[in-house]
Amino acid sequence: MELLPFWLCLGFHFLTVDWRNRSGTATAASQGGCKLVGGATDCRAQSLASVPSSLPPHAQTLILDANPLKTLWNHSLQPYPLLESLSLHSCHLERIGSGAFQKQGHLRSLVLGDNCLSENYKETAAALHALRSLRRLDLSGNSLTEDMAALMLQNLSSLQSVSLARNTILRLDDSVFEGLEHLWELDLQRNYIFEIEGGAFDSLTELRHLNLAYNNLPCIVDFRLTQLRFLNVSYNALEWFLASGGEAAFELETLDLSHNQLLFFPLLPQSSKLHTLLLHDNNMGFYRDLYNTSSPREMVAQFLLVDGNVTNITTVNLWEEFSSSDLSDLRFLDMSQNQFQYLPDGFLKKMPSLSHLNLNQNCLMTLHIREHEPPAGLTELDLSHNQLSELHLAPGLASCLGSLRLFNLSSNQLLGIPPGLFANARNITTLDMSHNQISLCLPLAASDQVGPPSCVDFRNMASLRSLSLEGCGLGTLPDGPFQGTSLTYLDLSSNWGVLNGSLAPLWDVAPMLQILSLRNMGLHSSFMELDFSGFGNLRELDLSGNCLTTFPIFRGSLALQTLDLRRNSLTALPQKAVSEQLLRGLRTIYLSQNPYDCCGVDGWGALQHGQTVADWAMVTCNLSSKIIHVTELSGGVPWDCKWQRLDLGLLYLVLILPSCLTLLVACTIIVLTFKKPLLQVIKSRCHWSSVY
Numbered sequence: 001m002e003l004l005p006f007w008l009c010l011g012f013h014f015l016t017v018d019w020r021n022r023s024g025t026a027t028a029a030s031q032g033g034c035k036l037v038g039g040a041t042d043c044r045a046q047s048l049a050s051v052p053s054s055l056p057p058h059a060q061t062l063i064l065d066a067n068p069l070k071t072l073w074n075h076s077l078q079p080y081p082l083l084e085s086l087s088l089h090s091c092h093l094e095r096i097g098s099g100a101f102q103k104q105g106h107l108r109s110l111v112l113g114d115n116c117l118s119e120n121y122k123e124t125a126a127a128l129h130a131l132r133s134l135r136r137l138d139l140s141g142n143s144l145t146e147d148m149a150a151l152m153l154q155n156l157s158s159l160q161s162v163s164l165a166r167n168t169i170l171r172l173d174d175s176v177f178e179g180l181e182h183l184w185e186l187d188l189q190r191n192y193i194f195e196i197e198g199g200a201f202d203s204l205t206e207l208r209h210l211n212l213a214y215n216n217l218p219c220i221v222d223f224r225l226t227q228l229r230f231l232n233v234s235y236n237a238l239e240w241f242l243a244s245g246g247e248a249a250f251e252l253e254t255l256d257l258s259h260n261q262l263l264f265f266p267l268l269p270q271s272s273k274l275h276t277l278l279l280h281d282n283n284m285g286f287y288r289d290l291y292n293t294s295s296p297r298e299m300v301a302q303f304l305l306v307d308g309n310v311t312n313i314t315t316v317n318l319w320e321e322f323s324s325s326d327l328s329d330l331r332f333l334d335m336s337q338n339q340f341q342y343l344p345d346g347f348l349k350k351m352p353s354l355s356h357l358n359l360n361q362n363c364l365m366t367l368h369i370r371e372h373e374p375p376a377g378l379t380e381l382d383l384s385h386n387q388l389s390e391l392h393l394a395p396g397l398a399s400c401l402g403s404l405r406l407f408n409l410s411s412n413q414l415l416g417i418p419p420g421l422f423a424n425a426r427n428i429t430t431l432d433m434s435h436n437q438i439s440l441c442l443p444l445a446a447s448d449q450v451g452p453p454s455c456v457d458f459r460n461m462a463s464l465r466s467l468s469l470e471g472c473g474l475g476t477l478p479d480g481p482f483q484g485t486s487l488t489y490l491d492l493s494s495n496w497g498v499l500n501g502s503l504a505p506l507w508d509v510a511p512m513l514q515i516l517s518l519r520n521m522g523l524h525s526s527f528m529e530l531d532f533s534g535f536g537n538l539r540e541l542d543l544s545g546n547c548l549t550t551f552p553i554f555r556g557s558l559a560l561q562t563l564d565l566r567r568n569s570l571t572a573l574p575q576k577a578v579s580e581q582l583l584r585g586l587r588t589i590y591l592s593q594n595p596y597d598c599c600g601v602d603g604w605g606a607l608q609h610g611q612t613v614a615d616w617a618m619v620t621c622n623l624s625s626k627i628i629h630v631t632e633l634s635g636g637v638p639w640d641c642k643w644q645r646l647d648l649g650l651l652y653l654v655l656i657l658p659s660c661l662t663l664l665v666a667c668t669i670i671v672l673t674f675k676k677p678l679l680q681v682i683k684s685r686c687h688w689s690s691v692y
Helices: 004-030 121-128 146-153 575-585 605-609 648-674 678-686
Strands: 035-037 040-042 061-063 085-087 109-111 136-138 161-163 185-187 209-211 219-223 230-232 240-243 254-256 276-278 300-307 310-317 332-334 356-358 366-369 380-382 390-393 406-408 430-432 466-468 489-491 515-517 540-542 562-564 588-590 620-623 626-629
Touching: 121 146
Parallel strands: 040 061, 061 085, 085 109, 109 136, 136 161, 161 185, 185 209, 209 230, 219 240, 230 254, 254 276, 276 332, 332 356, 356 380, 366 390, 380 406, 406 430, 430 466, 466 489, 489 515, 515 540, 540 562, 562 588
Antiparallel strands: 035 040, 300 310, 620 626
């Protein structure tokens, strides 16, 4: 017990010392506006002209981005010898002292992007050569040429990731990346590279990711980076991509050749692990059917490759360039925005693992569906914006679309589909057939025939959840056209008169629908059954471009969140609907492009205050043959409308009363003029005596 006061005092002393130390550290870290975030000292955008010297000396990560440092002196980083990561992005750096990193033996990551290091690049290169343990270096956006970059990267053999993006590099030779045998990732995008000499990447034996996007490369011939896994050459001027011949095993998994000028399908390695191939936005096509070749010699092209004193000739079969490529592991293929008019026999059969195929915006006229074409594992197929007029289904073929989940056939010239195409499509969830002149099959009970031979039947497609039939020229919907489906999204827009004044064809899916588009269908308020009360889960309803003069009917519980009533014939919005429906659960409503009467917009203040009307600034109304914006009616209903709201009986009384009074006065004057004086008459009859 005697020692208890001693221990209490000693504990209080240590707590006080610890609190002082913590306070001192916090004060030091906040002197320049810096703060400790997750173990990193963050000093970005503090208008610092130099590196603060009062930060925690044990800091391992220092972020100085967006400060006008301009110069990194030799002594600037000496207080922080334990730094492992340093970021100096957008610091207007023009000079880095040759001894600026002498004490940074632990530095692993250095970001110098978006500075002006080309001004004193030799001194900067000397400073970088001291970083023997550096793993990641970002030199992007510094106006560096290939010679400057080569000097800065010299002797940095420990580097694993380098970014030279957004510089002024024009060509690459074997000296630029010499000695970087451990480099794993190289970013060269957004330069001006138009030539890569043979052997430029030969020393990069560990290179896995190479980004050459947004350059000026005209072709890639004799590609032989077997160790590469990711290659991006998009947004160049490529007309050819030819991998080296032979049976060398390539590790390539992702190849992006999109947004180029490729004329033919690329010649890919004969042995690879390619699973993603991006070819969209090129000029490719298969042309064998367009040429009447009588000799195999007329079907080849020869490339003359000159490398110093060595000359090689590469022969390529132009019309069957895909035949020797290894596409067995390919899962994602994007060939959209090209000039493909057909797919050669066996083309898709070489891709048994394909799951995503995009062929939209081509010139396809017919598509043959055969065994293993498309592959059985295909889940997404996009054939939209082509010229397809026919789909051919091999006889007796079953389950050809068994794995398909998304099928886009929109914007073609189809009049129908082969019978049984969707018979075994038991996994399809999204189907888009908009902008095709198709017809729906009639139910058996309605006719002896089920419809035209190529009619489309969506009934009993249990997995179908999203269906778009916009602009298909559909006739009046038969009863139960979507019976047996699980539709939550339905678009019937631009099919004039398809509902024929009734929502009855939609009753089968009404309880499940969440998004319904009935835009530009000729709907008008005389439809007695335009009642959406049975659509209990409906969240988005598009009724724009119709002829509605009154608000649609909603009863019961309402899940509606978005309602579009633009381009109709509404003159006013019912107050009951505003109070009971719109403000109850609706989040967004579109009301513009309707001929509203300015005298009928009173009470819309609640809508405006609740920010429910998304296009409030565009809502206009008519007042005395003038069109004005509702937002200009700051005082509510205009004065011109006041008289229109008066009681008609009172108005008539006000108008008639002056006329009656005028008539009475006139009659009185006439009587007094042509008769004896009225007072004398009264006196004579009443015998009153008066003195005159």
